Amino acid sequence: xxxxxxxxxxxxxxxxxxxxxxxxxxxxxxxxxxxxxxxxxxxxxxxxxxxxxxxxxxxxxxxxxxxxxxxxxxxxxxxxxxxxxxxxxxxxxxxxxxxxxxxxxxxxxxxxxxxxxxxxxxxxxxxxxxxxxxxxxxxxxxxxxxxxxxxxxxxxxxxxxxxxxxxxxxxxxxxxxxxxxxxxxxxxxxxxxxxxxxxxxxxxxxxxxxxxxxxxxxxxxxxxxxxxxxxxxxxxxxxxxxxxxxxxxxxxxxxxxxxxxxxxxxxxxxxxxx
Amino acid sequence: xxxxxxxxxxxxxxxxxxxxxxxxxxxxxxxxxxxxxxxxxxxxxxxxxxxxxxxxxxxxxxxxxxxxxxxxxxxxxxxxxxxxxxxxxxxxxxxxxxxxxxxxxxxxxxxxxxxxxxxxxxxxxxxxxxxxxxxxxxxxxxxxxxxxxxxxxxxxxxxxxxxxxxxxxxxxxxxxxxxxxxxxxxxxxxxxxxxxxxxxxxxxxxxxxxxxxxxxxxxxxxxxxxxxxxxxxxxxxxxxxxxxxxxxxxxxxxxxxxxxxxxxxxxxxxxxxxxxxxxxxxxxxxxxxxxxxxxxxxxxxxxxxxxxxxxxxxxxxxxxxxxxxxxxxxxxx
Numbered sequence: 001x002x003x004x005x006x007x008x009x010x011x012x013x014x015x016x017x018x019x020x021x022x023x024x025x026x027x028x029x030x031x032x033x034x035x036x037x038x039x040x041x042x043x044x045x046x047x048x049x050x051x052x053x054x055x056x057x058x059x060x061x062x063x064x065x066x067x068x069x070x071x072x073x074x075x076x077x078x079x080x081x082x083x084x085x086x087x088x089x090x091x092x093x094x095x096x097x098x099x100x101x102x103x104x105x106x107x108x109x110x111x112x113x114x115x116x117x118x119x120x121x122x123x124x125x126x127x128x129x130x131x132x133x134x135x136x137x138x139x140x141x142x143x144x145x146x147x148x149x150x151x152x153x154x155x156x157x158x159x160x161x162x163x164x165x166x167x168x169x170x171x172x173x174x175x176x177x178x179x180x181x182x183x184x185x186x187x188x189x190x191x192x193x194x195x196x197x198x199x200x201x202x203x204x205x206x207x208x209x210x211x212x213x214x215x216x217x218x219x220x221x222x223x224x225x226x227x228x229x230x231x232x233x234x235x236x237x238x239x240x241x242x243x244x245x246x247x248x249x250x251x252x253x254x255x256x257x258x259x260x261x262x263x264x265x266x267x268x269x270x271x272x273x274x
Numbered sequence: 275x276x277x278x279x280x281x282x283x284x285x286x287x288x289x290x291x292x293x294x295x296x297x298x299x300x301x302x303x304x305x306x307x308x309x310x311x312x313x314x315x316x317x318x319x320x321x322x323x324x325x326x327x328x329x330x331x332x333x334x335x336x337x338x339x340x341x342x343x344x345x346x347x348x349x350x351x352x353x354x355x356x357x358x359x360x361x362x363x364x365x366x367x368x369x370x371x372x373x374x375x376x377x378x379x380x381x382x383x384x385x386x387x388x389x390x391x392x393x394x395x396x397x398x399x400x401x402x403x404x405x406x407x408x409x410x411x412x413x414x415x416x417x418x419x420x421x422x423x424x425x426x427x428x429x430x431x432x433x434x435x436x437x438x439x440x441x442x443x444x445x446x447x448x449x450x451x452x453x454x455x456x457x458x459x460x461x462x463x464x465x466x467x468x469x470x471x472x473x474x475x476x477x478x479x480x481x482x483x484x485x486x487x488x489x490x491x492x493x494x495x496x497x498x499x500x501x502x503x504x505x506x507x508x509x510x511x512x513x514x515x516x517x518x519x520x521x522x523x524x525x526x527x528x529x530x531x532x533x534x535x536x537x538x539x540x541x542x543x544x545x546x547x548x549x550x551x552x553x554x555x556x557x558x559x560x561x562x563x564x565x566x567x568x569x570x571x572x573x574x575x576x577x578x579x580x581x582x583x584x585x586x587x588x589x590x591x592x593x594x595x596x597x598x599x600x601x602x603x604x605x606x607x
Contacts, residue, residue, distance in 0.1 A: 003378065007378035011364065011375055014371070018366055019366065096361075097360030100328055100356075100358060101358060101423075102379060104356040105376075105379035106351035106352040107379055273327060273329055273330045273347075274288075
């Protein structure tokens, strides 16, 4: 199954690499959120007297600037939107008949599902990394703590990758289940915004009403966001921060395991003969 | 002769409502080219989809290369190549990359995949275009590439669903040549649907005509034409209130008469005897003959006889559909 999964994944990635323009919409979203949203909605400017740097730091979990806080959230947002709309390629594969060609080949249906998951994950993690770089280079952007190293970077992107993997399972199974792009877009629009707004991607959940806080606390986006943000803001973690980080990662691993199983069975059903 | 495809009382009902295929049975011998003809919506593609495991069978049984389609779909997929009517080769990949991908999906990997791909690209005269992206290919090149993609794992049975749809006559004939050669040189069994009757006539060892999900007639092209019962005289008369159907039927050696307006189609088992009597009879009745034509039986006439529609009408109606336009657009780009 691995050889067939890789063959299908490489096919999708070759197409993606040969069409650099496909990366641009995702890239623009990153730039707009960080440079425009991050600057224009900077909470430090919301009241006439302004917040002191201490107040900003307290409000945003120790982040020295709002964009430092926002970066992890924007990357989560990029993951959600691009995973969701990445399924369009799979719907097109069905509509153009390519999927039927694959279905008449003697390969496990799981190879189609896992190649969908893998190709989306690679594409979106690349965008996530570009977003991180953009946050670093824009004026008044991401400020990394002293001593932020490779291990921290691995921890940050490991958290994002776990979230991405879970999301990719859900949206790949969804894309394989629908028959038209319209249906996919309708469902995706219904799912993505609540997922983002019911997390602390854009604002700390401490300011949310209790009911929303409860939902945000179990939202995997909040967990990935929190884990990545802990490292982005603090670099080396204290033992209590490390414990929070470890809990978030374990939670994400559990979510990924559940979503992989659900996605796998949903895709198997969607790909079975009708 | 070994039966390589066997369909036994196959029925397909979609969503519990639409009966696309209704209790059909047939068998295809190993090494034969079997043609499936029928109007749009007759059940041709649904039959292929059941045989190539894409669609479930509502009732009945089917065996391909000795494997039960329902119980051993994996073994069936191992034994078959499928060339769909849609142009499914990936536009952004080269011809070689597409065919290597098809090989990889059939457990042919590495240098063996590349070797077979190169050999097949040569067979379909695409070796010079192997490195070009498929989006630069003409419709005919795409069809040839798809044919090669369906063969890269050396299947026992090749399913071709409208393999020459949207191609000009020259390219179509080239495709027939490839299919014929594959059948003769490699002993490949081919199960094909087509809209082009001359294609079925020249390529197929046997043909089945399906209409409204039911096989109406099957046999070799020669047998089918023989079943028409003779030559056909088409007689167009000037406007007259007189119906000559019974008059024609009363003439010895006239086996059947159908009338559409002032046009009579008269079936003649022995033309040389009946023709003078018919013409003389019409002249005596002082009715002007506007046009008279005489044809040997063709598959188009067999088709018309069985389905009540000419294949040309089918072509015209199909070209109106959005899907068909889409296929044509890709095929001719």
